[in-house]
Amino acid sequence: MHIENSQLKAFILDAGLINEKRLDEAEKKADETKKRLGDFLVKEELITKEKLTKLQAYILGIPFINLEKEKIKKEILQIIPEPIARRHNIIAFRKKEKNLEVAMLDPDDLQTIEFIKKKSDLKILPRLTTPKSIENALKQYQKSLEAEFGEFIKKESKSIDLPETLTDLKKDKSKKIDPAGRGEDEKDLEKAAEQMPIIRIIDTLLKHAILQQASDIHIEPTEKEVIIRYRIDGILHDTMTLPKNLSSGLIARIKVLSNLKLDEHRLPQDGRFKIETNNYKISFRVSILPVYDGEKIVMRLLPEDAQGLTLEKLGLIEKALEKVHRNIKKPNGMILVTGPTGCGKTTTLYTIIDILNEPGVNISTVEDPIEYRMPRVNQTQVKPKIGLTFSNGLRALVRQDPDIIMVG
Secondary structure, three states, rough: OOOOOHHHEEEEEEEEOOHHHHHHHHHHOOOOOOOHHHHHHHOOOOHHHHHHHHHHHHHOOOOOOOOOOOOHHHHHHHHHHHHHHHHOOEEEEEEEEOOEEEEEEEOOOOOHHHHHHHHHEEEEEEEEHHHHHHHHHHHHHOHHHHHHHHHHHHHHHHOOOOOOOHHHHOOOOOOOOOOOOOOOHHHHHHHHOOHHEEEEEEEEHHHHHHHHOOOOEEEEEEEOOEEEEEEEEEEEEEEEEEEHHHHHHHHHHHHOOOOOOOOOOOOOEEOOOOOOEEOOOOEEEEEEEEEEOOEEEEEEEEEEOOOOOOOOHOOHHHHHHHHHHHOOOOOOOOOOOOOOOOOHHHOOOOOHHHOOOOOOEEEEEEEOOOOOOOOOOOEEEEHHHOEEEEHHHHHHHHHHHHEEEEEO
């Protein structure tokens, strides 16, 4: 947001906020210290931040909004995920039909406005506001899982009757095997996984992650506690910490949901499960890995209604969007999609496949794992243990008369 000093001076004098002599002196000092005139005036308390922002809004022709005492509806506030709101100082505060009013510190941040427009499928109406307004609005977010559910989880954890710890269970060599072939370790963990407080805690974690639009959930054991982290918009955020004694119950519950071996603590395990409600249908791809302090869980959230996305809604900038559209129309060639974890590689690939998926073409894929099921697409899961590798799968696909092949 750039306003020339001369322009700002003219409006300040016209409004009678500061006399000309003091304003000239302030401008000279601001130049000497290489500060913006407006920032210098606020620092020297010659004008309040709110008055300056109102003046800037008037000059730019953008409405001003003060959110310091405004209570924003939860469903509107959460149109913009909290990490994005914090990083870009932007708050959704009012929605009418397809119009979304957002308060910003920098209405010239067109990239953020365009991103939110594509993500929400709404027309974005920027409003200028103050840092205090943004700060107040951010407090209305579910700042973290701990802030929203901390007391509930602490209360539930006290009522949990868990086996000592996995380490203690392993040290005890006297555990017997029941007639069904299950050791007491497995039976204890199964019992822990079915305890109502553990079920409630896991349900709370999963629902909160969905609400925060997380792409991944990390449950990480340490020596003294369990750390919960979410990856949102490509960046990992610490969400809360849980007592160490909950670790075995949490792991057991996820293993039960994913149909994994409860008593396997030495080898990595992979599985998946699904949550369906009236509002969403999401698959969770689960990876469990033994680490020094126990077992670490990472769950990838895969919205099953992601099919039907368009390239426009993925947030691609105009130049890149045009390039992708042009290239997918070509009769032959190769498209590479690369990037860091959680950046949207898989979503981009499936979106392109969805666009190209017509009755006149044969589409085949070789994947590990298959993250979304797509109608009329022949999807092959690699299985290295039996010799079905990416290279063998591709070799076989060539003889399947393919028009389009996806590898990922």
